[in-house]
Amino acid sequence: MLHRRRFLALGIATPFGSLAAFGSESAVLGDQTSSGGLETLMSQRGGWDLAVYRRILGAANEPKEGDAIVGVAAADEAERQMARQTLLATRLETIDLHPPFSDALLTMINSAVDPSKQRELSAWTFAQLKAALLSLPEPDLHQLRRGLTSDVIAVVVRLMTNEELIQLGSRLFNPLPGSKIGSRGYMGARIQPNSPTDHPDDIRWQVFDAFAYGVGDILVGTNPVSSEPASVLAVQNCLRDVLQTFELTDVLPHCVLSHIDVQSTVEQQAPGSTALWFQSIAGNDSANQTFDISVEKMRQHAAGRTGRFGLYFETGQGADFTNGHGHGVDMVIFESRKYGFARAL
Incomplete structure (x- = not known):
């Protein structure tokens, strides 16, 4: 075997x-x-x-x-x-000057970092960065992170214990603007009303069931069986109708997790039918090609999201490697770059 x-x-x-x-x-x-x-x-x-x-x-x-x-x-x-x-004992600038793997995605990610803050931190060692992360108050941490590249973040987290990571996570929050989601002491949930046939009635009743438990304040998002635009539109309309009925469209987005190109097509065919747009992302260019996306394509989609709800991403540590695009680099580096990709968009 x-x-x-x-x-x-x-x-x-x-x-x-x-x-x-x-x-x-x-x-x-x-x-x-x-x-x-x-x-x-x-x-x-x-x-x-x-x-x-x-x-x-x-x-x-x-x-x-x-x-x-x-x-x-x-x-x-x-x-x-x-x-x-x-x-x-290594300086932060050493990691930034010597990326373990380079491509267009890394260039985009690094361009989103505050260059003056990055220069200010360049001579720090990772021991100093770790100490700062574990001791500075939250407002200072938010200033600090503006100068940290994805690769620097990927390195420092591997130098921290689980207890230290929990300690840091308990002090650093990034709530969504105009919302309590992501704030201290707040726990939210996504409703995932899936149907083996994408049937609107099946999906609708699953949303009602979730509402009965008082959950679903982050997103009502369906993983579709079919990615045909007509089928995706039918599910989008089903979710939107529920939210309109309960007058929740201004505070709660809906999404059908098809490929972002399909969601764009649906929005073009039926303006206003979509809210939040989803896409799986990877940590390097070749891995993103397996998702049929690129830096330029995602920039174009991001530029077109001008309403209240923008883009929503999912990642998976190791997805680059398991899809044959590990490039001899450890998995944490590419996982961190996925978050850098999202931040840059």
């Missing part, structure tokens, strides 16, 4: 060769880490070594099966701690 991890490993190239099985032939970092940070380490090696760099980034992560298959996971806990110590 072919083990799932063995199956995933077949044919996947890594910076250290092709993995024949999970965890095999992964080069051990050993003395390739440095208490002086990546700058010192690469200087000692005589130049920037991309394979070693990617491996140190991956080794600092908590164990992930995908990272191991790509060939960038730590061999053991001692190696993980060595990688983390190296990154803690």
Whole structure:
């Protein structure tokens, strides 16, 4: 019987060769880490070594099966701690100057960062950034994050424990404008009225059922069976009619989670039928091509959303790798870039 991890490993190239099985032939970092940070380490090696760099980034992560298959996971806990110590002593600008993978999406993401704030933070080490994140008051954290790139964020979170991440998350909030959603002490929910036949009656009664429990303040969003524009329009109209009946259209959006091109077509055919537009996004250009989107396409769609409700995204850590677009980079880097993509739009 072919083990799932063995199956995933077949044919996947890594910076250290092709993995024949999970965890095999992964080069051990050993003395390739440095208490002086990546700058010192690469200087000692005589130049920037991309394979070693990617491996140190991956080794600092908590164990992930995908990272191991790509060939960038730590061999053991001692190696993980060595990688983390190296990154803690590394300056933020070093990560920004040496992206582990470059494409048009990264260029877009970095262009959305405040350049003056980024320069102000450039000489900080990750140890300093981590300390600031865990000690500064919330208003200062919001100022700080304006100068942080997606890759810097991806690095610092792997240097924090679960308890530290929870501590940070309990102090930092980004509520939606004009709403309590996302604010301190507030929990919201999406209604997901799906139907195996996209039948409006089935969908409508599921919304009523959710309302009976007092949930559904974030979104009424259906995952459709059919992505044909006519079918998507029928579901859009069903959801909109319910919200209009309860006079909720100004505070609660609806969405049919078809491809964004289909939602655009529906809106063109029936103006006002859509509200929030959905799209799955990935963390690099080639992975986004599997979703039939690009930086330019998403910019065009975002520019056209001028009403109260804009765009809504879903990501999945590891989706880039599992779709064959890991590019030898750990999964946290690309997951962070997905959020940077959304922020830039």
